[in-house]
Amino acid sequence: MRFPDIRRILEGVEHHRGSGFDTTVIRHVTAGDLMSEVLVFDLEDLLLVTSLNSEQVLRTAHMIDAAGVVLVNDKVPNESMIALARSLDTTLLSSPRSMFEACVALNELLSEDASGE
Amino acid sequence: MSEEARPPVSLDSQNIPSALTDLIFNLKIKDVMTRSVVTANKSEALRTIQRRMKEANITGVPVVENTRILGVVSMHDILTAFDEGTIDEPAETHMTRSLKVLEDDMPLSFAINYFNKFRYGRFPVLNKERELCGIITIRDINTTLLREVNRIVENLEEELNRTVQDDRDADSLQFYVVAHDFENAGRASSEIKKLLRQHGLDPKIIRRTAVASYELEMNLVVHSTGGRMDFRMDREQISIRTRDDGPGIPDVEQALEEGFTTANDWIRSLGFGAGMGLPNVRRVCDDFRITSEMGRGTETSAMIRRTPAEEAPAAAEPNDAAQGG
Numbered sequence: 090m091r092f093p094d095i096r097r098i099l100e101g102v103e104h105h106r107g108s109g110f111d112t113t114v115i116r117h118v119t120a121g122d123l124m125s126e127v128l129v130f131d132l133e134d135l136l137l138v139t140s141l142n143s144e145q146v147l148r149t150a151h152m153i154d155a156a157g158v159v160l161v162n163d164k165v166p167n168e169s170m171i172a173l174a175r176s177l178d179t180t181l182l183s184s185p186r187s188m189f190e191a192c193v194a195l196n197e198l199l200s201e202d203a204s205g206e
Numbered sequence: 207m208s209e210e211a212r213p214p215v216s217l218d219s220q221n222i223p224s225a226l227t228d229l230i231f232n233l234k235i236k237d238v239m240t241r242s243v244v245t246a247n248k249s250e251a252l253r254t255i256q257r258r259m260k261e262a263n264i265t266g267v268p269v270v271e272n273t274r275i276l277g278v279v280s281m282h283d284i285l286t287a288f289d290e291g292t293i294d295e296p297a298e299t300h301m302t303r304s305l306k307v308l309e310d311d312m313p314l315s316f317a318i319n320y321f322n323k324f325r326y327g328r329f330p331v332l333n334k335e336r337e338l339c340g341i342i343t344i345r346d347i348n349t350t351l352l353r354e355v356n357r358i359v360e361n362l363e364e365e366l367n368r369t370v371q372d373d374r375d376a377d378s379l380q381f382y383v384v385a386h387d388f389e390n391a392g393r394a395s396s397e398i399k400k401l402l403r404q405h406g407l408d409p410k411i412i413r414r415t416a417v418a419s420y421e422l423e424m425n426l427v428v429h430s431t432g433g434r435m436d437f438r439m440d441r442e443q444i445s446i447r448t449r450d451d452g453p454g455i456p457d458v459e460q461a462l463e464e465g466f467t468t469a470n471d472w473i474r475s476l477g478f479g480a481g482m483g484l485p486n487v488r489r490v491c492d493d494f495r496i497t498s499e500m501g502r503g504t505e506t507s508a509m510i511r512r513t514p515a516e517e518a519p520a521a522a523e524p525n526d527a528a529q530g531g
Contacts, residue, residue, distance in 0.1 A: 123474070124424075125482035128417045129489075131410065141477045145424075148392030149477070152399065152416040154409065169389075177396075 090115050090198040092157060092180055095136070098194045099159060099184035104171050107180035113156045116202075118195050120188055124149040138191055140164055144173050151177045159184055161191045229354050235317050236310035238350045239331045239340035245270045246279060248298035252287045255279050255297055266328045266341075269297050273337035275330050277301035307332050310339055314350075317342050377401060379437040383426040383448075388476060391427040395420040398437050402444075411512060414490040415444050418508045421483045422448045428469065428478050429453075430504065439512075443492075446508045455498040462488060462496070 092110045096103060107113075119130050120138040127137060127149055135155045139146055140162040147170060150158050157180030160166060165183055166174070174181035184191055244262045246255045246269050255267055259281070266280040279301045287293040287300055308317055308329045320329055321344060331340040379401065381394035398419050402412045419437065426433045426448060433450025455461050462484050469479020488494045491508045498504040 122477055123480035123482070124477040125421065125480040125486055128421065128486050129482065131413055133409075139477075143388075143476055145388065145392060145477050148396065148420070152392075152395060152413070152420045154413055 090195070090202055092182070094198055095157075095159065095195065096182055098198060099161075099182070099186050099191055101159065101182040101184045102165075104166050104181040104183060105174035105179070107157060107174075107178050109156060110180055114202075115156060116199075118192070118199070119155075120192050128153060136195070138188065138195070140188055142166060142170070144170050146170075147173045147177055147179055147181070150179050156180060157182065159191065161186055161188045226351065226355070229351065229358075230315045230318060231313050233314040233350065233354070234310065235308050235312050235314060235331055235342060236340065238314055238317070238346050239310070239342040240346055241340045243268060243330075243338060243341045245338070246297055247271065248276055248301075249296045251294050252279065252284060252297060252300060253293045256284045256293070259284070268330045268338055268341065269301050270338055273335075275305065275307070275332070275338045277303045277305065278328075278330065280327070305330065308342065309333070314347065317347065321347075376438055376440040377405070378439070381423075381435045381437075383423055383430075383433055383435055385427065385430055385432040387427060391424060392420060394423050394435055394437075398446075401437075402439075405439075407512065411444075411510060415446070415510050417490045418487045418494075418510065419446050421487045422446060422506055422508065424478055425483055426450055428473050433503070441512070443512055444510045446506075448504075448506045450503045450505075452501060452503045454500040454502055455496075455504055456500060458496055458498050 091112070091114060092106075095101065095115065114134060115136045116134040117130070117132040118136045118138060119127055119132075121127055122139055122141040124141075124145055127139075130153055133154070135153065137146070137150045137155045137158045138161060139158065140160065142160060142164040146158055146160075158174070160181070160183040163183070163185045166181060171181065186194065244258060244264060244267055246258065246267045248269050248271060259265065259267055266278050268275050269277045269279060276298065279297050283300055283302060284293070287295070292300060306320060306324050306326065306329060308320060308331050310331050310333050317329065320326075328341055328343045330338055331342055333339040379394075379397060381397070383394060384390070395416055399412060399416045402415060419435070423435060426435065430450035431452045433448055436447045438445050460466050463481075464485045465481040467479045467481035469481075473479040484496070487506075487508055490510070492511045493509040494506070496504065496506045
C-alpha cells in the first residue's frame with residue numbers, strides 16, 4: 090500500500106508529504122504509544138501508527154527509518170511537530186479513526202497487496 | 207578604621223559557583239593583595255594624609271611605625287576631622303585603632319568572609335612576623351578572580367582544541383544532554399544518524415546505532431540530572447558513551463530486564479518508560495556495558511561493529527561465534 094491509499098482509507102489529513110509519498114510501498118505497520126516498544130522494530134518500509142501527539146514520535150520514526158506516521162484518535166499535530174516532520178522528511182498524516190479501526194483498515198490494505206502480488 | 211557602606215554585591219563564598227570555589231580556597235591572600243602599600247606615620251597631619259590619599263586615589267592609609275601597623279586612617283576619619291576641625295592634628299590622635307587584619311598565607315576565602323562580616327573597604331595584610339606586607343580590597347579580589355577565570359577558560363579552550371586534533375583520524379561528536387529537555391531530546395541521535403548516512407553505512411547498522419543512541423539519550427533526558435554523550439567511529443567500530451551526574455540506578459541488573467521501569471505517568475504520557483530502553487540498547491549492540499553508583503551517576507558504553515555480523519565471513523572473524531550471544 091502507498092500513502093495515497095492510506096490517506097483515503099483512514100480519511101486522513103495530510104500535514105507533511107515526504108518525498109516518497111507517492112512511490113514508497115508500505116509493507117509493515119507498527120502501532121503503539123510507547124516509543125521504546127516501537128524502537129524494537131528493524132523493518133524496512135514501515136508505517137508508525139500512534140495516538141501520541143509529540144515530537145518524539147517523529148524522532149522515533151526517524152531513528153527506525155519509518156516512512157511515515159499516522160496520528161489516530163483525531164489528534165492534530167502542533168506547528169513544531171509539523172516543522173519537524175518537514176525537516177526530517179517524514180510523511181505525517183492524522184486520522185479521526187481510533188487506533189483499532191485504523192489498524193483493521195490498514196491490515197485490509199496490506200492483505201489486498203498480498204493477494205494482488 | 208571606621209565602618210563604611212557595605213558593598214552592593216555581597217561576596218558570599220557560600221553562593222559562589224563551584225568553579226570559583228576551588229579558586230577561592232587555592233588562592234592565597236598574598237596572591238591577590240596589593241604589595242606596594244601607601245602608608246603614613248603617626249605624627250603626620252591628617253591633612254597631609256588626606257592629600258596622599260587623593261593623589262593615590264585610595265580610601266584608607268595604614269599608619270606604621272617601622273614595619274608595625276598602629277592603625278588606619280580612612281576616608282571616614284578624614285571627613286570626621288574636617289567636620290570637627292581636627293584636620294591639622296597628627297594621625298595618631300584620630301586614626302582607627304581597633305584593627306581587623308589578615309595574614310598573607312590565609313586562603314582568599316578568609317578575606318571574602320571578612321569583607322562580609324566586618325564591612326570595611328580594605329584590610330591590612332600581615333606576614334608571619336606580624337609586619338605589614340600588603341593591603342587587600344574588593345577591587346583586588348575582583349581583578350584577580352577575573353584574571354584567573356580567563357586563564358581557566360583559555361586552558362579549557364586549548365584542551366578542547368587538542369581533543370579535536372586527537373580525533374582527526376576518527377569521526378567523533380560530543381553532546382551535552384539536559385535533564386527533562388523533551389523539546390531537544392533526540393537531536394544528538396539525529397546528528398549521529400546524519401553523519402552515519404553521509405558515510406554511506408549499511409542501513410541496518412545505522413538503524414542499530416540510532417536505536418542505541420536514542421535510547422541512551424532519552425535515558426539521560428528522562429532519568430538523569432543531565433549528562434554527556436560521546437560518539438566515536440573509526441574504521442572498525444562505532445562507540446557511544448554516556449556519563450551522567452546522577453541520581454544513579456539502584457539495581458542495574460533489574461534495569462536491564464524487559465518491562466522494568468521507574469518512569470512515572472508523566473514520562474509515560476510522553477511515550478517513554480516502557481521498560482524497554484536498556485534491553486533495546488543491549489539487543490542492538492555488539493557490546494554494552496553499564497556501571498552505576500547511587501548518588502554519583504551512571505556510565506554506559508555501547509559498541510557496534512561496522513561489519514554486519516551476518517555478512518562477516520566466519521573464517522575471517524573467528525571471535526564472532528564467541529561474542530555472538
